[in-house]
Amino acid sequence: MRCERITNRWQPWRWVLAEVVPHEPAFGAEPRKLRDDAEGMSWLFPDFEVALFRDEAEGYWLNLESPAPCWFVLWRLDEVQEPDAIPLARPVAVSLSYHEAGRWLDAQETVEQVPAPEPVLDTLRAFVAEHYVPEPRRRKRPDSFQPLQDRFGNPASVSTGKPQRGGGGHG
Template identity: 65%
Template sequence: MSTAESSSPAARPALDVAVVMRRERVHGPSAHWQPWRWILDSVVPDEPAFGTAPRLLHDHDGAQRWLHPGFKAELFRDDAEGYHLNVTTPAPCWFVLWRMEEEPHLADEPIPLPVVVSLSYNEAGRWLDAQETVEQVPAPPEVVEWVRAFAAEHYVIEPKRRKRPESFRPLVDRFGNVASVSTEKKRGRGAGDV
């Protein structure tokens, strides 16, 4: 995979990629309601020959593959933890956020349109928290090593702070004012004192 970096000193490391989406037949009882489903097939290096517009690669008995070129997977220093988390899992991967197109203009029916490609575990988590459709496919070893080198250079593990035992915390009342507890018996006139 080739990197796409500009000559400016603030350029972010990036890879030019294309996304392949696949339509496959659904089997089993749910096929009655939904005979087809779309899934992420792969993330591949983008090539100039791909052009800039999505195109149908394969259509056989309704099963389809669509190529979506023109994506850039960038690495951001402030997301180094997300890259570190990805490359230290047993199966490092690409994350792709995609949505179904509202108006069919590329095909006779709606097709999925990838929106963004990332290698950050944290970014994928934020997308999922926002109820987006996110899928993953394995990243090739050379991409994993590229991300691993970036994470090693920029990720700083936060030192764990020792938590102070609860017994050392000051007592406060329900209004946040410092409270005190005494074990001494209060002195004063009691009911039996004359």
């Protein structure tokens, strides 16, 4: 995660997702500050597990079909005790599922994305090829076979006879 200084009267900084990288043992298991200077700061949050689930296969497929397949990262700001302190932005979850990211966004969470590297996408493609089965398309009934309803949803009918005008007879 990267904290950048910005020129804004109400907020002098903002957090952004910098990148998602494969875990290496040298990273350890605890978050650590990589940089802190006048321009901002960077933090490394190691040891996130990304598991693939069969019931998310459609979400992975949608990610792969997008113009730029990516990692989705849900992150939250820590509570701060000091008035001028910058809260730390902590990743909470990482996913490759378009559906999972959508659920996070529906829950009003902060979700950012960064491009996924080709080796990760190759693994994801193999998983999708094995587990994603598109739902068969159901034939849509033509509108002429649908029951007629008025604008309020009540049953309606159509008459094909000529309307009767006047009192009925010529006299």
